[in-house]
Amino acid sequence: MGDAPITHRASRIKGFYTLFHKEWARFWKVSVQTVLAPVLTALLFLLVFSYSLRDHVVVFPGVSYTVFLVPGLAMMSVLQNAFANSSSSLMQSKMTGNIIFVLLPPFSHHEFFLAYLLAAMGRGLVVGVGVLLATVWFADLRFEHPLWVVAFALAGSGVMGALGVIAGLYSDKVDELAAFQNFIILPLTFLSGVFYSIHSLPPFWQKLSLANPFLYMVDGFRYGFFGASDVSPWLSLAIVGASFFALSFLTLWLIRIGYKLRH
Amino acid sequence: MVPAIQVEQVSKHYGALQALAEVSLEIAPGEFFGLLGPNGAGKTTLISILAGLAIASRGSARVMGFDVVGQYREARRSLVVVPQELVFDPFFTVRESLTFQSGYFGIRDNRAWIDEVMHHLDLTEKAETNMRALSGGMKRRVLVAQALVHKPPVIVLDEPTAGVDVELRQALWRFIRRLNRDGHTIVLTTRYLEEAEALCGRIAMLKQGRIVALDTTRNLLHMHSGCYVELRLDPDRLPATLSPLVAQRHEAGYRLALRDYSEVERVVAELRAAHIEIQEMEVMQPDLEEIFVQIMVRDV
Numbered sequence A: 001m002g003d004a005p006i007t008h009r010a011s012r013i014k015g016f017y018t019l020f021h022k023e024w025a026r027f028w029k030v031s032v033q034t035v036l037a038p039v040l041t042a043l044l045f046l047l048v049f050s051y052s053l054r055d056h057v058v059v060f061p062g063v064s065y066t067v068f069l070v071p072g073l074a075m076m077s078v079l080q081n082a083f084a085n086s087s088s089s090l091m092q093s094k095m096t097g098n099i100i101f102v103l104l105p106p107f108s109h110h111e112f113f114l115a116y117l118l119a120a121m122g123r124g125l126v127v128g129v130g131v132l133l134a135t136v137w138f139a140d141l142r143f144e145h146p147l148w149v150v151a152f153a154l155a156g157s158g159v160m161g162a163l164g165v166i167a168g169l170y171s172d173k174v175d176e177l178a179a180f181q182n183f184i185i186l187p188l189t190f191l192s193g194v195f196y197s198i199h200s201l202p203p204f205w206q207k208l209s210l211a212n213p214f215l216y217m218v219d220g221f222r223y224g225f226f227g228a229s230d231v232s233p234w235l236s237l238a239i240v241g242a243s244f245f246a247l248s249f250l251t252l253w254l255i256r257i258g259y260k261l262r263h
Numbered sequence B: 001m002v003p004a005i006q007v008e009q010v011s012k013h014y015g016a017l018q019a020l021a022e023v024s025l026e027i028a029p030g031e032f033f034g035l036l037g038p039n040g041a042g043k044t045t046l047i048s049i050l051a052g053l054a055i056a057s058r059g060s061a062r063v064m065g066f067d068v069v070g071q072y073r074e075a076r077r078s079l080v081v082v083p084q085e086l087v088f089d090p091f092f093t094v095r096e097s098l099t100f101q102s103g104y105f106g107i108r109d110n111r112a113w114i115d116e117v118m119h120h121l122d123l124t125e126k127a128e129t130n131m132r133a134l135s136g137g138m139k140r141r142v143l144v145a146q147a148l149v150h151k152p153p154v155i156v157l158d159e160p161t162a163g164v165d166v167e168l169r170q171a172l173w174r175f176i177r178r179l180n181r182d183g184h185t186i187v188l189t190t191r192y193l194e195e196a197e198a199l200c201g202r203i204a205m206l207k208q209g210r211i212v213a214l215d216t217t218r219n220l221l222h223m224h225s226g227c228y229v230e231l232r233l234d235p236d237r238l239p240a241t242l243s244p245l246v247a248q249r250h251e252a253g254y255r256l257a258l259r260d261y262s263e264v265e266r267v268v269a270e271l272r273a274a275h276i277e278i279q280e281m282e283v284m285q286p287d288l289e290e291i292f293v294q295i296m297v298r299d300v
């Protein structure tokens, strides 16, 4: 059809943007489930834990337990929701068969991945901001290093968005994805030091916790608020960043070969 | 001229099952092409390979000259498939579904054409309705509309009229014919043979993953089993030489089965020689249904 290169590029950008927009619009259409519910869950965690533990736990000097809890809960919500978005969208599309609508258009594997990834990160970040806005009334939060907050929110949601794409490609049924969520994502986020500092754990559990990749996301994110953390934020960012790139390459490869997408 | 579709020696295996066996096929631009075959013959598989939804185990396929693997962008831009399954995205309205589909192909501001497509398929009233709330027939219309929002040169319809009512079938036929007149290449699979007969200029018949017939619809209709002659005679009897040809004797007269049209002359001559007057005579072709059955019962 002899498209000039410039209109070709414009049409690719338009195509990519439309796929992202579709994914973005999809979760907003059911925002009660996808945004409001997780914010409410985080709020409940905060009320229950901070009320029951506030007199017993002091993690960082000068930081009350409630204040300590807020960033961790926010990050946990970011991670879980970024994962939920890409994984459930892909799994549902495959199950209902409407995945065909995004397989027929001329998307490259980069465009396909990036659209799902960015929408997943978007949902994670929207929920994270929602949790902060909802809990800020209960806790006198500081933002010591806002750039670290942003860096870890982006990197963490990126890791989980990519992981969600992998889980969504892998799962053909609701219960397969649920297993992924219940046996991997949920335990690892719960045990990532959201509710405690790993320094309060016995040595064996401390060591084991360091093998949990989610710990670095939560810990680094919290550093941005308090300027104090269990692990150096640079090390955490290096680990989270490396995970992100490794997962992204894996995901791109899976999409390129059409893993469970193109028979 | 570059063929609209070019399939070379394509085979497809699903584990031990061979869904396609060395299929080769060429479809010229502007053709209205029919792909026929019983369930499981491999029609959807072949279409899926053209659209990049499935990957051929062996062989290659091109759409408008573009390799479906190596030049997948150009190939996918040139072709669209209306899928056989009634799939839809339950999150969106009709208009949203169409707008997204158009955007995926990089088209900016396509509102006028989207409105026109909706109008032609009688969807305008349902534009703001959620896909979940539509009837099956309406969902089928949206599927067709979704495929047409970006007007590719090649349009593939996988059993578009399966399970739709007569009214919608007529509307779809009109619309698809119009697209063909406008220069689009159409590939249609259907299990309704009268539909293929009415619409398709050329037909391939698939059986167990192989092409068992490939010709113009006209040739297929003529080649395979001659024709029938319906006769009303005065007096109402046949000369003995013609009696082996009788396919049916009914109260109004006879139906004779002929190997080809040239036999009509012989029939007329022998009737004249026997001084039997022809009061009415009609030469009829067998329909595609009969030919299809003949071809399918033969061994591959």
Ligand SMILES: Nc1ncnc2c1ncn2[C@@H]1O[C@H](COP(=O)(O)OP(=O)(O)O)[C@@H](O)[C@H]1O
Pocket (backbone or CB within 6 Å): A263, B014, B017, B018, B019, B037, B038, B039, B040, B041, B042, B043, B044, B045, B046
């Ligand atoms: N994804 C798949 N996995 C395994 N077998 C398949 C798959 N798709 C199709 N088949 C098999 O390939 C054969 C051809 O199927 P299909 O192309 O759908 O036939 P048609 O469209 O002509 O009815 C059938 O035997 C079908 O069961």
Ligand SMILES: [Mg+2]
Pocket (backbone or CB within 6 Å): B043, B044, B045, B084, B158
């Ligand atoms: Mg089929």
